[in-house]
Amino acid sequence: MNIEIVRPQDLTPEDIARWADLQALDLSFENPFLSPYWAQAVERAQSPGKYGFKVAILREGGRAVGFLPARTGALTALPVGAPFCDYQAVVCEPGLDFDPVEIIRALGVHRFDFTSLLASQEPMARFGKDATETRLVDLPNGYAAYEAEQKSRGAKIFKRLGTSRRNAERNFGPLRFTAMSPSVEILDQLIAMKSGQLKETGKSDIFGPQWSNSMVHDLFRSEIPDFGACLFTLHVGDELAAIHLHLRNRRVLSGWLITHFEKFQSFSPGVILFQEILRWMETVGLTRLDLGAGDYQFKRAFANATQGVVSGSIGVPSPVTWMREAAYGAATIAEALPLGRFSHYPARARRRLDVIRSLH
Template sequence: MDISVYRPGELSAADRAAWTAMQSKAHLHGAPGLANPFLSPEFTLAMGRVRRGVRIAVVREDGEPAAYFPFHRSTAGVGRAVGLGVSDAQGLVHRPGFVWDARELMRACGLAVWEFDHLVEGQEPFEAGASGTFPSPVMDVDQGYETYLGQLRAQSPKFTRTTLAKERKLGRDAGGVRYVHDERDPAALATLMAWKSAQYRRTGRSDRFAHEWITRLVHQLFHTRSEPFAGILSVLYADDKPIAAHFGLRTERVLACWFPAYDPAFSKYSPGLILHLRMAEAAAADGIAYLDLGRGQKEYKDSLKTRELTVSEGWVTRRHPVAVGHRARRAPVRALRNVVLSRPELFEPADRLLKRMGHFRSNR
């Protein structure tokens, strides 16, 4: 393999086009996960503008691009997936039939270890280092919205009936409901981010938007628009007032759900669920194959999903003291978190404690 490593700004237009072409054809070659927006060059380039250490390895065979591997590297040689912690799809984007040696790639990238938490399916050389696999629910709309809704009615009749009834009641009570699939007003984005920050604090979670680089990243992607990629802000209005919103990323075939939130004053109408159904309808009309709801067990995801993808977390390591030390620090924390999340008898008390802490913090 001929491997060259670039900073994001050094990537040529030809390489960006080749990378995008690999993504657009991935579903035809049995690797649909590679079409996820978090694996797009646009996401990596945006990350490079807000975080130091972002790099892209370009693998060529016979002078032609065969694969693109975005990663984040520290000065000590610790590697992480680009956007680790906020990215819902990670891995190497490659042409059909490409086979790679994970440790040879890491050596060329100057990495002692590469950590991932949302590795997409079909990345066998990396999967050898996986410590766990997790479901990532999706909403299939490739056969059209009515087909999706029919499947939803069959698998969750009460949920579907109740949600649609709440939408009708919202329209009656609020003087009309309006949905904008691709809202370009920055004020609407600011409203969403304020709702989401309040939700994080209310539930005792870490506020992602308290990190300047995440806020900058979202703004970068909100203003990123090309034929194969865009940041999409979707907003549900009641009487011309925003009551629910979502910001995500789309490629030609995938809408990756990312930051959903709503105005708690309208919670009795389940505006977040109504919003997701409207998103599904608009995405189907745009030719999107599925909405990826992302890793994580949530009741609303279980209600909306049609099936599940699988993502993995873990490490690829070389024989290096830096790799040993990094894994020794990270492995116990990850293992404990996953045990708590997977066992209701542990998760529910922990969740209640976080919410009590959030309530205290919000009322200080």
């Protein structure tokens, strides 16, 4: 197997088509964060800059059999678009046998740190340190069949949403759902609200760097068929109640940025908007809504499937790799000690530093 390294912008039309074909072989690979167009959008937003953007193309007999994009520095690599990137994987032929360490060598770094790598990809996932699940809504037979099946399993969310809708309309006016809104003004409002929420909770403002705003707007303007950022809104009467921005690929819509207005919080406008989006999806050929990680009640209620992901790092033998291993080891020891809430501090500190590294 040969490994060729190219920039995302230098991918040939044939390579992009091959990448898309490999995605189509596995619905897990069809997530938009694993698309070549995602890598290209991120590179446009962050260029020129101090980091490199590379795609490792795995070839057998000259034929592309796998793709892995990364943002590279002098010593380490991160997922393209981190901390916005919800999934990582080598998009490849089913059952492909490859050596992840050789890919890292080819990228010209000592270590690749990943945050949400598909656990089903064993060659990469065996380097994972922490595991979690993302929640999915699969609609192979459309929304009506999905809702009926969920109700048969005892899901109460649909009855609650019916009550919330009636209360909202009685108190504020009729509900109005808009899919694929072209409003840049509403998009900017969403970004400002998310930025404010992050600052208020003491988290890193992922919209602070200019590149993140440029990337989101670039994805929103995308004219690539079946790829880009989709803006959804829910109005109550004449007032805006909830805003969602999700990323789509051919069959998968991936939940991304969501917010709602406190005035309407009592009737869960953001959750109602998710339901409207699920109904809309079958009209445009989308069969999966990826709700992402996070143990939220509405995600548990909507989801009818899960998908494992792992975080960790892959590296060549070097001090840079050993330092990361030591950091994971310290976190494991701390979590095993009877330190109460302090036992999670080392892992939280590492994750926060990873976000800061990704943004700057």
